[in-house]
Amino acid sequence: MLWASRAASYLRISAFHRGFSTVLKDLKYADSHEWVKVNGNSATIGITDHAQDHLGDVVYVELPEVGAAVKQGDSFGAVESVKATSDVNSPVSGKVVEVNEELNNSPALVNSSPYENGWIIKVEMNDAGELKKLMDSDQYSKFCEEEDSKH
């Protein structure tokens, strides 16, 4: 009614730089803003602090089934915030061995604890060599700055 028009459709967060997002040293990062924590052949995956900050209040996390195959760079689930739907891509290839069921009841854990309680899936990796294609924390911090300045 009073607001707007089809132009509503342009609701698109033009990233304005907030800085201050946390990046953890021992994790690896994908350019689609997921992190992976490697322990032997097991990889824990979530979205970064930077990503959750830009998404805003997460209201739903769509989890894959345990046993599902994931491929590096391909979507395995989705995160819904009040305004937007976003794919979550897997930073590594392999098989899902665990999903964070807590997120079914408390999706906001992704906001409050993106690197700990807000983890999304655990994957048994096929090819640890893929990790080389990911960024380390310094590269990722720089990547975020550059991406923000483009918007």
Place this chain on the structure above:
Amino acid sequence: MRGSLWQLGQSLTRRLAQADKKAVARRYFASEADLKKTVLYDFHVAKGGKMVPFAGWSMPIQYKDSIMDSTVNCRQNGGLFDVSHMCGLSLKGKDCIPFLEKLVIADVAGLAPGTGTLTVFTNEKGGAIDDSVITKVKDDHIYLVVNAGCRDKDLAHIEEHMKAFKAKGGDVLWHIHDERSLLALQGPLAAPVLQHLTKDDLSKIYFGEFRILNINGATCFLTRTGYTGEDGFEISVPSENAVDLAKAILEKSEGKVRLTGLGARDSLRLEAGLCLYGNDMEQHTSPVEAGLTWAIGKRRRAEGGFLGAEVILKQLEEGPSIRRVGFISTGPPPRSHSEIQDEKGSNIGEITSGGFSPCLKKNIAMGYVKSGLHKAGTKAKILVRGKAYDGVVTKMPFVPTKYYKPA
């Protein structure tokens, strides 16, 4: 393909892309410099507003608080919105009412001076060109506000008909209020806060009513209306006074009324069951299908005389084939273009707006379904990313409205 975490809001953009690829490309890639700014732009930025391109304008989608908090605060205390991107328009002249009645479904002649209503501009096929709140200031002056994204289209439409009308000797002219800005003050504190800034007694101005009065030292057009379901006002203020007025409102509320962006505005209007033109109503949607039959004046139903009246009056008689309804659903929030199915899996319609309700803490949506399946309590399936989730047709508004009406 949906985008990455980065491309927020792309589901909406994608919907638009299907509808009008060229327009998207043009606007989507419009550089920051091409965007229009309201007089409050610097004020928004100073207050932490996240500015986004919106209908050719750079507008705040949110401020420092989250969309969730901002939405809830508007209902608990109050929200102040800059809606200056919207287009205020006056139609003047002794024939301005018969002129406007050709273009809209409302009984404009029947409105008492100083009152207004929501209406729809229709096309020859009975579809909606735009929705608008119109006010009869007096018999030779109509004030209305149209959507920012429809401005060019609406003005061209009005102008074309105005030329023809004048050629036949009709007395009507217009003034586009580009010298004014528009603020919306909504929520339970709207009236008490605004009362500090005017000598006129606001308790005598009811929902839908209009006054020209002095607010904070400036001559304003005040309409007791809004887009949130809350009590509140839309204030058309001379642009040179707009920032001062915004500051005064925030100050008088002692911080309880907060600047509120487009994100919360969308959640609020969805909770109130109000249509967003471009999503819930489009060129091909009739007011009857959209559930706005109430806005077709009684006299207009009898007489017709507006564009597309034949189609619309026939729909009134026979019933529309589809209807706009509300849904509450489980799973991820439905978004526009989510498919709606019956329990057997047959397609029965499509979602046009949806999201997570910050006030109800559950998914709400609206969409169009086949008539007969529109009754409250009807169970349905809503498809999100290929999976079917339970939905139930639910009466709107989802959150009770609190319009200020005479007891």
